Amino acid sequence: MRIGAAAGSVAVYQAMTRLGHAAGTDFRGSPDLSGAKKGTTVLVLGAGLAGMLAAYELRKAGYSVRVLEYQNRSGGRNFTLRGGDTLTELGGATQHVKFAPGNYINPGPWRIPYHHQGLLHYCKLFGVQLEPFIQVNHNALLHNSDSFGGKPQRYRDIMTDFSGYTAELVAKSVNQNKLDQPVTEDEKQDLLAAMRGWGLLDKNYNYVKSDFTSLRRGFDKPQGGGPDGAPTPSTPFSRHDIMKSGLWEWLSFNMTYDMQTTMFQPVGGMDMIGKGFAKQVNDLVTHNIKVTKIAQDGSGVTVSYLDNNKGGAPGEAKADWCVCTIPLSILSEIEVQAGAPMKAAIQAVPYASSVKIGLEFKRRFWEQDEQIYGGISFTNQPISQISYPSTRYFTEGPAVLLGGYMFGPAAYAFAGMTPEERVQEALKQGSVFHPQYGSEFSNGVGVAWSRMPWSLGCCSMWSEQARKAHYKALTEIDGRLVLAGEHASYIGCWQEGAILSSVSAITRLHQRAIGAA
Amino acid sequence: MRIGAAAGSVAVYQAMTRLGHAAGTDFRGSPDLSGAKKGTTVLVLGAGLAGMLAAYELRKAGYSVRVLEYQNRSGGRNFTLRGGDTLTELGGATQHVKFAPGNYINPGPWRIPYHHQGLLHYCKLFGVQLEPFIQVNHNALLHNSDSFGGKPQRYRDIMTDFSGYTAELVAKSVNQNKLDQPVTEDEKQDLLAAMRGWGLLDKNYNYVKSDFTSLRRGFDKPQGGGPDGAPTPSTPFSRHDIMKSGLWEWLSFNMTYDMQTTMFQPVGGMDMIGKGFAKQVNDLVTHNIKVTKIAQDGSGVTVSYLDNNKGGAPGEAKADWCVCTIPLSILSEIEVQAGAPMKAAIQAVPYASSVKIGLEFKRRFWEQDEQIYGGISFTNQPISQISYPSTRYFTEGPAVLLGGYMFGPAAYAFAGMTPEERVQEALKQGSVFHPQYGSEFSNGVGVAWSRMPWSLGCCSMWSEQARKAHYKALTEIDGRLVLAGEHASYIGCWQEGAILSSVSAITRLHQRAIGAA
Structure with missing residues (x-):
């Protein structure tokens, strides 16, 4: 039915050729939201990818949409740090990024697997240019401090x-x-x-x-x-x-579906995607709005907030329906009028801590001295890995690499350090690969996701048990409210999860709104 | 000694860091040709990469250099076909390439391993922009007509x-x-x-x-x-x-040193390298010169030729020394005044036949329908492989893929066909992967290296036996003549072989010329 109804030749081709192979994606094209009743209003909470996608598709379908966003920018966890940027974390520590022009680090998402067809679809649609991200580099290094005399x-x-x-x-x-x-x-x-x-x-x-x-x-x-x-x-x-x-573990890791070739990244930084989405819907977004309560009854949704554009003055927004994409780590501390199952689900999912360190060096010694162009070196030290930039290969001048990327205990340890200590520790550990670290270092930044006030963590970490008990309740429409975001998907911690959950959420909301479901 | 003498900090760094790991390359930077006697003349035969590199470095060192080239362009086997190009092969069959603007096929070299540091060095020096070439694509297809019911x-x-x-x-x-x-x-x-x-x-x-x-x-x-x-x-x-x-064979193939990540290709076609070299030395090159004899005595070298700029009029060029980069397939049919060992060596090396097919389609169905972005599908059919373009991903409009790349018997079979038959046969075989071939095909070109009048084959195929018997004699200076090209290296069939053999040849020639060896 989908094949017949949906769309033109591409969709048919896809259906035809997919018969022979696993499809690799659950994305089936932009959602079909035809038949929307004019004047129906939707309030979207959060201007990350899930929220902006919902706003884009719902407006296109004829809905009246408004988006409320806590931060002073759209994009959510899709963001990029460049020279001149400032980052303030819980506790007040503020980092002023000093990278040279053109250099950047992606503290959140940083790569796109080929099978993340939802995200790739919207990148194309919104004109976001992509280039290959190199995951495997056979000339990169593997290190275990207890093996081979500690030599990578x-x-x-x-x-x-x-x-x-x-x-x-x-x-x-x-x-x-x-x-x-x-x-x-x-x-x-x-x-x-x-x-x-x-x-x-x-x-x-x-x-x-x-x-x-x-x-x-x-x-x-x-x-x-x-x-x-x-x-x-x-x-x-x-x-x-x-x-x-x-060290075979890293060979194995790189064979994972999510790590396979061909991977991509946006040219110029991951936030090119957030910016691409924002270009479509930013006129619908009010920034600096802190949601404090989500109420609903049979006739609509009322969201209470503090308006930081007006010194934190309280305010209210009303709509027929609400798509909430606020991370559960934050949503669990907001009053939500929903049934007990959804409320329990919102509380049930712990969030991963994660730390990423960006280090700028005076030159690409990994290329010039070591013939390492992009890709990742892995270690059993807390930093876990060094990822070399998959862009601007062979250029002279300063460049930024990912000097550490950790989850779990190592992330908590690094989050407990000052930003400067994080950078110093990453330098110390990374020098096991590259003695040039000492003489070539310029400046760095260390982002601890557990200390980001707007997400309090990196992404959802569903246990199998929690998934069984709560996933259905989390994702199903509750009255006039539906949740979306990577946490409402089986592709947690990936942008594709945000995209697919949002497509699912607005498709079902639309059906409900037109009385078809 | 090399470390001390040669150069600045990069060389020292390289030496330092290499102590711990296999270096991966025999390239040690631009050759040191200091102390050349002014007025010493060198005649270079062939304006491929080996010849142009020799001309560039020798002139820079102070030699008077002249290059003679058979074709009406520089670059040799480094070339690219685009819409508007014409290719005439032995027997007279002429192909007019009809690709859309921006599309191309590289009939010769098409990828650059990370450890080909000689070539990468000169690409950087000459401003040739590179981008990743995707070799392994986990979503590409493997096919054996006798397995899995013939299904890829x-x-x-x-x-x-x-x-x-x-x-x-x-x-x-x-x-x-x-x-x-x-x-x-x-x-x-x-x-x-x-x-x-x-x-x-x-x-x-x-x-x-x-x-x-x-x-x-x-x-x-x-x-x-x-x-x-x-x-x-x-x-x-x-x-x-x-x-x-x-089908494990292809997994194995892709693990080969020469196929490992990160690989590169020039942005816009492989001939960007040939053009980059030519920009440096084209003022030294006379095109359309067919060498007929290489003579030498104690005082110099005399090369006889037919000048196709002048209706094939005979002519002569003289110099103190000669660097000959003519492929052995051609050189073996030219009179060369050299010792018996070099003459025997010139006759001892057979050349590979190879065929490459470029197919243009109306759209990137491999991306749009199959989620295959770059990389290679392999088959046990004669075409052997389909390589998807590693550039301009996600774009609309026509695109060119490599529809077949064969060596050995399959190459001879395809070389025996008319160009149109080659294309039709590649379409037939390739449709096992992509049923879209039929409806999406636009035009194609089939290049049979054994029928290229200026190389009579693709590249040297040294047997172990021939190598033992003849390699030394082929590469050593004979009087005032030295040979260079991929055939004079252990990296046969790769551009890096041409680069390293040329660096070796001119370094030794220089030592001889200044009386140091």
């Missing part, structure tokens, strides 16, 4: 040796007919061929030092030109060291 | 299932203590943890259908927003089918 190793070396030894183990057990499950002679040959090819095993099914294995892990003396061009192979690590290091 | 499968599905079953096999054999080699209890635990984590095994070390494995291979019903947001997992293929398919 190249991603490609760990990857090659891990595959080699794993394949060797399979080949040996298959060759010795020692598997519990019988492997037929037919499959045995397939398996041996696969292990030899994928693991780069020699004719005896051993993973050994050779030109062959070095064509994946790199040579000690690289291939060159002229009479002295012959390479010399590099020496694999031992199987014991590779397996013990646990 | 997603890269991510094959990757996930292959890892899962491989890990399962290791875990089983380790758990059963059935390996020939003893695995200590300590390593056993490491191995089991690694296999479970990397292979996504369940608590019994089985690879099974679950949300867990679907978070790598993708869901059947994707994660969404709102009440219906719960995903449903996808079903893995059987181990037998995965191993039998041989």
Whole structure:
């Protein structure tokens, strides 16, 4: 039905070609909100992506929309820090960002998987230019302070040796007919061929030092030109060291659906998306409004607020319907007139703390000295990772990298530090990868999400249990109120969750409003 | 010594930081050619990258340089076809390229690995802008006509299932203590943890259908927003089918050093590099010169040629030294006055045939319908692969993909067809991936390297035997003549080979010319 009704040739094509493959996305195009009754009013709370999307589509459908936003800007957690920006956190600590022109850090979302088709759709629609975000870099580094004498190793070396030894183990057990499950002679040959090819095993099914294995892990003396061009192979690590290091974990992480290629980022900073959305709906948004109560009865919704444009004067807004996108961490402290199930759901979801550190250096030493262009180095230290900029490669002058990105205990520890201490600690830990940190550092910024007054955390962390008990109640329309945002989706902590939850929320609200559901 | 002598802080940094890791490149910066005797003349044959680099560096060092080039343009095998271009091959078949403005195909080199530091150095020096080239795309397709009923499968599905079953096999054999080699209890635990984590095994070390494995291979019903947001997992293929398919081969291929991330391509087409080089040295180049003989004696080199600027009139050029970058496929048919070992070497290296097909379609259906942004789909059909453009993602209007790229027998078969037949055959084979081929096709071009009169092939194919017998003689200076080009390197078929061989050749020639070697 969707296929027939919805739209033009693209939709049909999508339906056709998807028959053969998993679709990869739950997004089916802009929502169909036809038949809206003129004059129906909707109040949207929060001008993040979910709220702005709701405002955009509902106005387009004919609704009268107004958006209330706590901050003095639209975008919500979609934001970018540049030189000249100021960030004040709970407790009052204020950071003045000193990055050089053109440099930035994305404290919130920073990458877009290919299957986040809802977000990609609106990026295209709103003219947001995208460029590839490099997740995997085979020349980046992996580090475990307890392995390899605490020395970081190249991603490609760990990857090659891990595959080699794993394949060797399979080949040996298959060759010795020692598997519990019988492997037929037919499959045995397939398996041996696969292990030899994928693991780069020699004719005896051993993973050994050779030109062959070095064509994946790199040579000690690289291939060159002229009479002295012959390479010399590099020496694999031992199987014991590779397996013990646990560094395979990062290979595994990078295979995750959300980390696969091709990823994207907006050219110039993630807030190009927030700005792209805002360009469409900013005339509907009143900033600096702190919502204090959401009331409703059979005839409509009344939202009470303090108007920080007027020294905190109290005010009220009324509408037929309300789409609330306020993060649950904040909403749980606001009086909401809703049924017990939704109220319980609002209280049931803890929010992740997360910290991101942006460090500006005088030059791209990771490119110039180390041949690392974009991608991520990982460590078991609290900073967890260093992400190199996936833009303006090969340029001279200062550049900003992500010097730390943490969740959980490490994030709480960093949130407890002053911003300056966060930066210093990130410098100390990161220098295990890059001794140049000391001489090349220019300035930095450390953003602790648990200390952002407007979100009190980074994003929702649904447990399986909470999901079972509360998700339905959180997402279903309660009277005249519906919630949207990444917390109202199965794609938590991603912008796509905000988009898909908002599309779902306004589609259902529309059906309710026109009396169809 | 190199470290001390050469250059500024970057070189020192490189040396320092390299101590810890394989360097990844044999390039050590622009060659040091100081002390050249004024008035010394060098004749360079061929205005490809090797020849132009030689001309650039030698002139900078103080030599008097002249370059002779057979074609009416500089760049050699570095070239790009755009709408309006014409290509005539042996036998006279002429193709008029009809691509829309901004679209192109690179018939020769098309990607640059991060470790090709020589080429990257000169790109930066000559202002050639680069952007990421996407090699691996987890959402692209893998196809074996004998597997899965001939249906292409997603890269991510094959990757996930292959890892899962491989890990399962290791875990089983380790758990059963059935390996020939003893695995200590300590390593056993490491191995089991690694296999479970990397292979996504369940608590019994089985690879099974679950949300867990679907978070790598993708869901059947994707994660969404709102009440219906719960995903449903996808079903893995059987181990037998995965191993039998041989599709693991492409996973393996993409792990190769030369295929690793981060790769680059010039913005706007590969010939931006050739043009960047040409901008530096084109005043030294005479085009349309067909070299017929290279003679030398103790005092200099004499090159005989036919001047196609003058109706093929014979002519001669003289110099103290000669750098010859003519492909061996052509040079082997020219009279060269050199010692027997070099002459034998020139005859010893066969050249690869290769065919590339560029197909323009009315729209980016691979992006719009299939969510494939850049990257490559592979097949066991003769076309071997389809490479989607790694540029101008999400744009409307016509776009060009690489509809086939083959070496060996498939290349000879395609070279034997008319250009139109090549395109039709690529369309037929490629439609196994994309049924849209039929309705969306606009126009195409098929380049058969064995039929290019100026190279008679794509690049040198050294056998190990030939390398042992002839490489030294090919690359060493013979009297006043030295050869350069990808054929004179261990990085055959890559532009980096041309760069490094040229740097090596002119460094040695310079030493000889100033009497230091």
